[in-house]
Amino acid sequence: MADLATQTVGATLDLPSAFQEAFRWMVLARTFEEKIASVYRAGKIVGGVYVGRGQEAFSASLAIQLRRGHDVYSPLIRDMAGRAAFGEPVIDAARTYMGSAKGSTRGRDGNIHRGAPRDGVPAMISHLGAMISVVNGMLLARRLKGTLGDAVGATCIGDGATSTGAVHEALNMASVEKLPLVVAIANNQFAYSTPNSRQFACPDLAERAAGYGIAGTTVDGTDLADCLQGFAGAIGRARAGEGPQIVVGNLLRLSGHGEHDDAAYVPDELRASSIGQDCLLKARKRIVAEGWADEAGCGEIEGSAAAEVESAVAKAGAEDAPDPYTHRWSALSSAHFGNHDDEAQ
Amino acid sequence: MSITYLEAIREAQSKALADDDNVFIYGQDIGEFGGAFKATKGLIERYPDRVRDSPISEDAMVGAAVGAAIEGMRPIVEMQFADFSSVGFNQIVNQAATLFWRTQVPCPITVRLPSGGTPGSGPFHSQCMEAIYAHYPGTVVMAPATVEDAYSMLLDAVGIDDPVLFCEHKYLYYHLKAESLPKRALPATRARIARAGRHATVVTYSAMLHEALRAAEGLQSDGYEIEVVDLRCLKPLDIDTVLGSVARTGRVLALGEAFPWGGVTAEVISRVATDAFHLLDAPPARLNARDTPIPYHPDLWRYHRPTASSVEDAIRKLIRD
Numbered sequence: 264m265a266d267l268a269t270q271t272v273g274a275t276l277d278l279p280s281a282f283q284e285a286f287r288w289m290v291l292a293r294t295f296e297e298k299i300a301s302v303y304r305a306g307k308i309v310g311g312v313y314v315g316r317g318q319e320a321f322s323a324s325l326a327i328q329l330r331r332g333h334d335v336y337s338p339l340i341r342d343m344a345g346r347a348a349f350g351e352p353v354i355d356a357a358r359t360y361m362g363s364a365k366g367s368t369r370g371r372d373g374n375i376h377r378g379a380p381r382d383g384v385p386a387m388i389s390h391l392g393a394m395i396s397v398v399n400g401m402l403l404a405r406r407l408k409g410t411l412g413d414a415v416g417a418t419c420i421g422d423g424a425t426s427t428g429a430v431h432e433a434l435n436m437a438s439v440e441k442l443p444l445v446v447a448i449a450n451n452q453f454a455y456s457t458p459n460s461r462q463f464a465c466p467d468l469a470e471r472a473a474g475y476g477i478a479g480t481t482v483d484g485t486d487l488a489d490c491l492q493g494f495a496g497a498i499g500r501a502r503a504g505e506g507p508q509i510v511v512g513n514l515l516r517l518s519g520h521g522e523h524d525d526a527a528y529v530p531d532e533l534r535a536s537s538i539g540q541d542c543l544l545k546a547r548k549r550i551v552a553e554g555w556a557d558e559a560g561c562g563e564i565e566g567s568a569a570a571e572v573e574s575a576v577a578k579a580g581a582e583d584a585p586d587p588y589t590h591r592w593s594a595l596s597s598a599h600f601g602n603h604d605d606e607a608q
Numbered sequence: 609m610s611i612t613y614l615e616a617i618r619e620a621q622s623k624a625l626a627d628d629d630n631v632f633i634y635g636q637d638i639g640e641f642g643g644a645f646k647a648t649k650g651l652i653e654r655y656p657d658r659v660r661d662s663p664i665s666e667d668a669m670v671g672a673a674v675g676a677a678i679e680g681m682r683p684i685v686e687m688q689f690a691d692f693s694s695v696g697f698n699q700i701v702n703q704a705a706t707l708f709w710r711t712q713v714p715c716p717i718t719v720r721l722p723s724g725g726t727p728g729s730g731p732f733h734s735q736c737m738e739a740i741y742a743h744y745p746g747t748v749v750m751a752p753a754t755v756e757d758a759y760s761m762l763l764d765a766v767g768i769d770d771p772v773l774f775c776e777h778k779y780l781y782y783h784l785k786a787e788s789l790p791k792r793a794l795p796a797t798r799a800r801i802a803r804a805g806r807h808a809t810v811v812t813y814s815a816m817l818h819e820a821l822r823a824a825e826g827l828q829s830d831g832y833e834i835e836v837v838d839l840r841c842l843k844p845l846d847i848d849t850v851l852g853s854v855a856r857t858g859r860v861l862a863l864g865e866a867f868p869w870g871g872v873t874a875e876v877i878s879r880v881a882t883d884a885f886h887l888l889d890a891p892p893a894r895l896n897a898r899d900t901p902i903p904y905h906p907d908l909w910r911y912h913r914p915t916a917s918s919v920e921d922a923i924r925k926l927i928r929d
Contacts, residue, residue: 400675432665
């Protein structure tokens with residue numbers, strides 16, 4: 264177990280307080296995604312559902328230490344916990360899954376593709392590794408404008424994305440520009456069905472940092488305290504001007520790639536190993552063991568998350584779907600261009 | 609005084625940097641070295657932070673431009689050659705071109721694509737990429753054919769709140785000269801009648817404009833008056849100007865330097881045939897480069913792309929039909 268308070272370069276982490284706050288977001292994320300998965304199984308969600316079960320501690324630990332309106336946070340497919348911790352209202356998530364016209368994408372994209380770019384939350388595209396350079400550009404722009412201050416830009420990828428050229432280009436660029444970038448690599452052992460052994464051949468993904476001239480650390484992704492401390496150090500170093508940081512979290516995806524996938528390719532031994540531990544149950548046990556909350560206290564957190572989720576999903580489900588007849592069918596923001604082209608078709 | 613097409617591009621960038629602190633240029637070798645073609649020569653001295661050398665990372669260059677655009681900047685990305693933009697293709701068509709559609713946040717980036725063939729440049733330093741990018745929703749694609757347009761359209765491109773693929777032609781960089789830069793210009797999205805005529809219309813753009821004008825000149829001695837339309841902007845396409853010309857001549861040849869399969873000339877023919885079939889006195893014609901990679905040897909290259917002579921032959925055939 265990690266120490267309860269750790270001084271890191273440029274950042275102080277109040278572990279008991281951060282642990283409890285992160286736990287709340289983890290509970291909310293798990294509750295929301297279980298609800299969404301059941302709505303999906305009932306046939307009421309079109310398209311895919313991708314959940315972050317087993318990755319909530321790693322996801323929340325990063326985002327909880329960022330400040331909305333100050334930092335950039337570019338979440339990926341399994342970051343419901345991080346999104347919530349960074350201030351995304353549950354109703355936004357519910358609307359995107361349920362296809363409400365009031366959602367941030369207004370039905371133009373679904374599930375995890377939501378965002379609020381002008382609030383520092385870019386909306387991910389599906390091409391893996393493609394968001395890192397976007398965060399680079401956001402940080403570079405702020406530096407050119409003189410507004411960067413001690414802000415950092417954080418983004419998340421998985422073990423699979425580390426094989427893409429986009430990740431290499433973006434990490435190298437961030438290092439050349441010495442940007443305050445933090446890249447969280449959730450090594451959940453499988454990229455869809457492909458195991459680490461067919462994905463990369465280095466002993467530890469964090470070792471790749473050396474090749475870019477940046478810092479890399481590894482944390483136990485099932486252990487909330489270790490995740491919090493790992494990110495506290497990385498974010499602190501980035502804020503202090505020490506350049507890009509990689510934090511690798513070793514964990515296991517406790518779900519399929521999507522809810523359509525039964526993950527039969529995951530060996531039982533791996534599920535039974537320490538990496539297969541459920542970060543949420545582990546965090547809950549520690550909260551009780553430390554005396555930060557008792558069973559009833561944890562139950563209250565879980566009950567309040569359930570109520571919030573039920574209400575948001577019900578509300579989003581009752582809202583209007585987008586209307587193809589009144590929809591603005593133009594991909595350009597320059598209205599006169601769009602109209603011109605429409606006429607020609 | 610005279611100014612080249614390349615100098616016009618440099619002057620436009622210089623003015624864009626001077627007029628708006630949110631403009632910056634990002635590309636390979638564009639700083640002290642001034643760019644592979646010297647399109648940014650001298651700019652870093654005046655704007656040391658806003659003219660930035662990038663690593664050889666076309667994907668990350670465009671991704672970073674999108675990020676900067678989210679933050680309210682108006683980046684210009686210089687691809688060293690249009691051909692290499694294929695490495696940044698994903699960020700252009702999936703990130704930049706979908707950003708506004710997905711999030712309602714505009715994406716005012718300009719990607720400069722030094723395009724087209726020059727003798728000896730071969731398969732990977734000669735390509736015309738305009739059709740590839742025009743195919744995707746969410747892009748604006750420009751291809752200036754004159755010094756004046758190189759200047760005014762690049763300034764327009766930087767000012768537009770959408771991703772602009774700016775296809776500047778390398779063959780025109782040094783060959784084309786004008787007396788001065790324009791004070792006023794036609795809106796970037798309007799086509800222009802470059803030469804008036806009545807027997808046939810050639811619809812073209814970029815370097816092929818000059819082959820078309822030479823062909824039209826050659827046909828004049830035979831009594832043929834050929835109208836030449838310079839599209840200038842390929843997407844959106846000013847089809848009204850094209851149809852107006854076809855209404856006058858009844859015959860159309862769509863001419864382009866790009867590969868023949870699909871593309872801008874196919875789009876022009878398709879629009880004319882579907883919107884104005886009744887105006888046609890002959891089947892519409894197309895002339896493009898050959899359907900092979902672009903050859904290195906100048907003797908092969910001249911037979912790969914259309915020239916004034918092959919354009920003239922195509923027009924004669926069109927008029928006989």
